[in-house]
Amino acid sequence: MGHAAFPVSAAGMLLGIRRVSVLMPGVIIFAVAFGAAASAKGLSLFETLLMSALVYGGISQLIALELWRPEWSWGGIVALAALTATVNARMVLQGASLQPWFAHYPKSLNAFHLFFFTDANWVIGTRYHTEGGRDLGVLIGAGLALWLVWILFTIPGHALGALMADPRRLGIDLVLPIFFAAMIVPLWRGKRAAVPWLVAGIVALVTSKLVDGYAFIIVGSLSGALVGAFTDDAA
Template sequence: MQGVRLGVRRVSVLMPGIVVFAVAFGAAAAAKGLSLLETVLMSALVYAGVAQLVAMELWRPEWSWGAIAGLAVVTATVNARMVLQGASLQPWFAPYPKALNAAHLFLFTDASWLIGARYHGEGGRDLGVIIGAGITLWIVWVATTIPGYLLGALVADPRQYGIDLVMPIFFAAMIVPLWRGKRAAVPWVVAGLVALVTAKLVDGYAFIIVGSLAGALTGAFSDDPA
């Protein structure tokens, strides 16, 4: 329980950003015509903040198999980062039972990974830190989706209040603690520039995939083999 309490304390500093993020999703879901129940269930069962916002961008009143496949590809690409995040902490998770790992990985997010990575880097090994942070984030995310939905139902265009800026601002703030110098920032810069150019030249969400691949390849070729 000591680790759980530590996880709750450490994640508390991120709560303002998480709350605004959840409100943004709730507002976007209301604007797309989802019911309150559907919106809350998506937050509770899907629980994939960025992917949920991307899904709302692609949401349509009528669906075809092609549209569903396109949504699946884009959201899978967005969530692919979780594979690397989980792998980076695999040596820590491996000794624990698979059932426990499956449960806490459902609650695994960018914020809990950041907290866990820093805690593990400091020599900590109590899995309760990840669990405490994950449960707290899930509760807050689901709960604050509701006022976001109610806000979205009242506001015709949430973007006029800057709600669409929540996601890029949140992630820009999240990567600050991961700063490792100018050289390590090169792949991020390349990914951003390539994504911007692609967005200008190609309609849709190809910029996500192209930018991600460009950043990953740049990082692979510029990484120090030592």
């Protein structure tokens, strides 16, 4: 399947599953944390699984639960949609960084695999493409595997949340920073390449102190991207 120079193969999908397996423990804990939080907010198991399967937003799902209400107004729905869109906007930058690779494939195929595109997929895809890999099956296999695991382990998380009044007592609120810190380790390419990360982190922290909400995610990401662009030009 696919052009010879840009294939989509079963072997690539299996490679993607193998590569993403090292991140599975973190994803499993993440999924359990979401299931527990959803249960604590009063969502049924069916509603929780439906959200994991159709929204599949990871961190944005947890943030949405922070604002979850027993009753909703149109204003509340719009505010929640704007917030989750802001949080997920990082995926635009991540997808754009791999656009030269994706551009060789049909739009319908890109629309399919980008539904399963996550931060973990971006890490795997970036490293694989940098190494000279071109098989899109790697991203498809990794994405499908992560999606299935995310849905599956939402179930024990929901059961755990039903038994626990405050999931944060088990340190579930630490899952996100630990997970994302672990994901960037494979991208380490020396001190110079770490400058954009450092700038993004500092700008995000300062913005979070000065501006309410989640604007720090976008501001930090854009700052890091700009510094990275100038760093590459100077290299």
